[in-house]
Amino acid sequence: MPYPELKGRVVLVTGGASGLGLAAGQSFVREGASVVLADLHADRAVAEAGLLGPAHLGLGGDVSNEADVASMVNATLTRFGRLDVLVNSAGIPDSFLPTLEQDVADFRRLVDVHLCGTYMMCKAAAPQMLRQGRGAMINLSSVAGVLGLARRNAYSAAKAGIGMMTRTLGCEWAAQGIRVNAIAPGYMLTPFMQKLVDEGKLDADQVRRRTPAGRLGSARHIADAMLFLASDGAEFITGVTLPVDGGYMAWGAVGDAYGGPLN
Numbered sequence: 001m002p003y004p005e006l007k008g009r010v011v012l013v014t015g016g017a018s019g020l021g022l023a024a025g026q027s028f029v030r031e032g033a034s035v036v037l038a039d040l041h042a043d044r045a046v047a048e049a050g051l052l053g054p055a056h057l058g059l060g061g062d063v064s065n066e067a068d069v070a071s072m073v074n075a076t077l078t079r080f081g082r083l084d085v086l087v088n089s090a091g092i093p094d095s096f097l098p099t100l101e102q103d104v105a106d107f108r109r110l111v112d113v114h115l116c117g118t119y120m121m122c123k124a125a126a127p128q129m130l131r132q133g134r135g136a137m138i139n140l141s142s143v144a145g146v147l148g149l150a151r152r153n154a155y156s157a158a159k160a161g162i163g164m165m166t167r168t169l170g171c172e173w174a175a176q177g178i179r180v181n182a183i184a185p186g187y188m189l190t191p192f193m194q195k196l197v198d199e200g201k202l203d204a205d206q207v208r209r210r211t212p213a214g215r216l217g218s219a220r221h222i223a224d225a226m227l228f229l230a231s232d233g234a235e236f237i238t239g240v241t242l243p244v245d246g247g248y249m250a251w252g253a254v255g256d257a258y259g260g261p262l263n
């Protein structure tokens with residue numbers, strides 16, 4: 001247990017039934033935290049929380065619905081009486097269509113889930129953290145929130161918005177003990193990413209060659225960064241977006257970043 005101070009802390013993870021959110025939940029459990037996995041897919045969240053053990057909770061909820069947001073936070077407080085860490089990992093992929101073929105309703109939905117969902121979850125969790133005088137919020141941005149990726153208007157705009165909102169909230173609550181940070185994952189092999197590869201929207205080998213580390217990341221890499229940002233070791237860190245991407249965003253030269261064997 002590298003972070004003994006996380007023992008007994010209460011962690012609410014949205015998008016907790018899959019991918020990065022689930023890996024985060026599992027990692028916090030290993031540190032001795034009490035974990036709530038919340039997800040649009042209630043059945044999966046309940047099943048995954050069951051696998052974590054009886055000390056943990058799984059529940060359904062849509063982060064783009066304000067009433068659901070309130071009930072996810074309330075259910076956490078009813079069960080555990082406090083809330084120390086919020087991980088905003090709920091998310092959906094965009095269409096990858098050319099802009100002229102994009103549907104405005106899809107654009108709105110993306111922004112609703114990623115940006116408004118993150119905003120509403122932070123807003124709902126803050127009163128309890130302010131009462132406690134301590135809390136850590138961890139949002140999910142993306143390389144797409146920093147670099148220009150053609151066709152990814154809504155996703156990229158929402159992720160860039162999350163990066164900036166992480167700064168504004170971090171500044172607003174810093175003196176009251178709430179730290180707000182974001183992680184910008186590169187390309188991590190999760191169900192979300194696998195689907196894009198399977199649908200031919202992403203060439204995994206091309207991504208490997210464009211990544212200085214020469215490989216895709218795993219959910220564990222993100223979960224490890226989340227543990228650090230939630231830990232007391234990060235007590236003076238707020239408002240940042242931390243890239244966890246094998247050097248993807250650091251690379252600025254023309255051509256491939258990696259010339260070794262692909263596996």
Ligand SMILES: NC(=O)c1ccc[n+]([C@@H]2O[C@H](COP(=O)([O-])OP(=O)(O)OC[C@H]3O[C@@H](n4cnc5c(N)ncnc54)[C@H](O)[C@@H]3O)[C@@H](O)[C@H]2O)c1
Nearest residue numbers: 015018019020040062063090091140142185187188190192
């Ligand atoms: N996997 C990557 O490489 C990668 C890279 C950059 C950013 N991200 C971001 O990380 C986050 C998690 O991605 P992932 O790879 O774990 O995806 P995932 O698809 O494996 O998991 C996302 C979860 O969010 C849930 N969800 C979707 N809409 C929801 C809603 N409205 N309310 C509540 N839950 C909802 C889904 O049911 C799913 O369980 C997303 O915000 C994604 O944009 C992922």
